């Protein structure tokens with residue numbers, strides 16, 4: 516059968532229109548979300564909503580106001596609330612919460628990077644590493660403390676610090692920071708110390724700013740610690756020590772990692788304000804506020820990076836759990852009473868920017884300021900999540916801490 520010229524033309528037009536229809540239809544199909552090229556995940560250990568509100572109340576007081584001041588991260592456009600119970604407890608520990616965030620699965624309190632049956636779980640940082648991302652694990656606690664460890668280790672128990680360092684040594688991750696290393700000398704005389712173990716695994720450890728400034732190579736695998744912990748067991752708890760002159764503060768740790776990474780290759784940086792938890796366990800009000808502000812200063816470093824790469828950067832700020840359940844208003848008159856930040860601020864300044872008060876004295880000081888700490892432990896409150904940048908809308912509304920993995924990987 517022979518087609519006429521007219522029929523040929525109409526056939527070509529029909530095919531063309533069908534093609535246009537198909538292309539139009541495809542463009543309306545939901546697109547697979549892509550993950551951001553640069554991903555920052557901030558975890559304030561113990562930084563629940565009460566602690567954030569406390570900090571903003573103090574910031575407002577310093578401005579002569581009753582309220583209204585905001586941290587950088589609480590000004591982000593997307594906000595959600597995160598449930599954070601563990602597999603076996605209503606109130607989580609850092610290891611179980613960090614495991615849920617890093618692996619998307621709940622586990623029991625006391626377990627790290629393993630499910631309740633004791634099987635190792637995979638942190639999404641390894642998925643990103645396989646996708647060509649550089650990985651930075653930034654914290655101001657020891658590099659092998661619970662929260663950072665959840666992103667690269669699966670020890671049999673959270674306190675098996677030497678085993679965590681052995682996992683770090685084979686992680687292949689690019690940049691670690693922390694106050695020092697726990698389990699530094701190993702479990703027996705036969706174990707090489709952590710300096711030797713990590714050096715043999717290809718890591719260069721710098722202890723303090725002086726050593727770091729004298730480095731000759733910028734592309735090597737790096738561990739950056741405070742100078743005062745060089746060659747020894749990292750001290751875990753401190754109450755008033757964050758004013759040490761030789762210290763990297765959290766923003767400086769993050770800047771060092773960011774400078775090392777640059778912006779050519781994709782990266783993921785987990786940045787933990789880990790000492791907020793420690794100081795909130797001690798119910799020290801002004802030091803808690805100062806450490807939340809220090810974390811906010813680190814968020815500012817990421818935010819400046821975001822402003823240069825707004826279409827490719829995602830910043831998430833959250834907490835693993837709340838610590839202390841601090842109440843803004845305690846023992847007040849019925850209605851109309853107020854806080855007395857001045858009394859706390861004066862005590863802080865009089866002691867030279869420290870709070871070395873013993874438990875009972877500190878409790879009385881808090882009470883006189885009308886600040887109440889109902890517990891020195893973790894609470895089961897929902898924690899906040901704030902987000903800005905590419906894919907930030909996924910962090911809007913209510914979620915569970917096991918949702919972070921899929922939201923970050925845009926699965």
Ligand SMILES: [Zn+2]
Pocket residue numbers: 561609792793796838893
């Ligand atoms: Zn804690």
